[in-house]
Amino acid sequence: MNGVTNNIPMLAWSWYWNEYDFELHVSKNAYDVFNAHRQYNNKNECGGQLFIDISFNNGLWLSSATLPHPSDKSSKHWVELNSDRCELEQNLARKNGFVFAGYWHTHPQEIPILSHQDKISIKRFYVMNKEVIRSPIFIIVGTSLCQDGIKAWAYKNECYSEGLIR
Numbered sequence: 001m002n003g004v005t006n007n008i009p010m011l012a013w014s015w016y017w018n019e020y021d022f023e024l025h026v027s028k029n030a031y032d033v034f035n036a037h038r039q040y041n042n043k044n045e046c047g048g049q050l051f052i053d054i055s056f057n058n059g060l061w062l063s064s065a066t067l068p069h070p071s072d073k074s075s076k077h078w079v080e081l082n083s084d085r086c087e088l089e090q091n092l093a094r095k096n097g098f099v100f101a102g103y104w105h106t107h108p109q110e111i112p113i114l115s116h117q118d119k120i121s122i123k124r125f126y127v128m129n130k131e132v133i134r135s136p137i138f139i140i141v142g143t144s145l146c147q148d149g150i151k152a153w154a155y156k157n158e159c160y161s162e163g164l165i166r
Contacts, residue, residue, distance in 0.1 A: 008056060009063055015152045015163030022154070024052070024137065024163065025061045033065040034141045034150055039106035045079040046072065047105030049089055050137055051098035062137075064093065065104055078117060079105050100132070104139035111148045112140035114160055122155050137163075 009027035016023045030050075037046050046068035053063035066089050071082035081103065090100050103125070107115075114122075122138055129136070135156040142149045152163040 008058065009053075009061055013147070014166040016166050017154055017161055017163055019161060020135070020154065020156065023059055023166070024152070025059055027061055027063045030062045030065040031150075033067060034104065034139070035145075037068060037106060038141055038143050038149075039076075039108045040143060042076065042108075043106075044074040044076055045106050045108075046074060047079045047081060047103060049081070049086060049093075050101040050104055050139065051093045052101045053098055055097055062101065064098055065139075076108060102133070102136035102138050104141060106141045107143075109142050110144040111146075112142035112151050114138075114140070114153060119160060122153075122160065123158075126155055 009025075009029060012026045012028045012031035014023050014025045033048070039045060048066035048068055050062060051064040051066075053061045069082055069085045071085055073080045073082075093100060107113075118138070118140070122136070126133075126136060135154050137152055137154055139150060139152045142151070147165050154161045154163065
């Protein structure tokens, strides 16, 4: 199974941001990437990029979450994605009609929360990319298989807003 039915991706769940009146559907393909890379058994953090497919008539879809890459640097409590691989992935995604939305990474916690370092990284990312992306999405994958085991935040107007699962 490739996670797509009648050209519309299979839905894993949706996140909703009340204050922005914004909903993001998460495809099963993206969920499968998150689930396959949970930070179990003292593994290092890992992560990738997020891309939205805006071509569907039923809303915005988080259709692609890129895989961790061997050139990324990481430890048990931080990850730094290789900038060259990020640029290549973004160029390929643009050619395929996808829009860069932000980043995902893992945490060793069951239910992830934004760490102080996450907030610094998000703010730094926004300052460097605000001409390209107005409200980036950041997803943290925890170890719990419950719905709260994967959380998303939007960064807008210098605020970190957590998405609610629908």
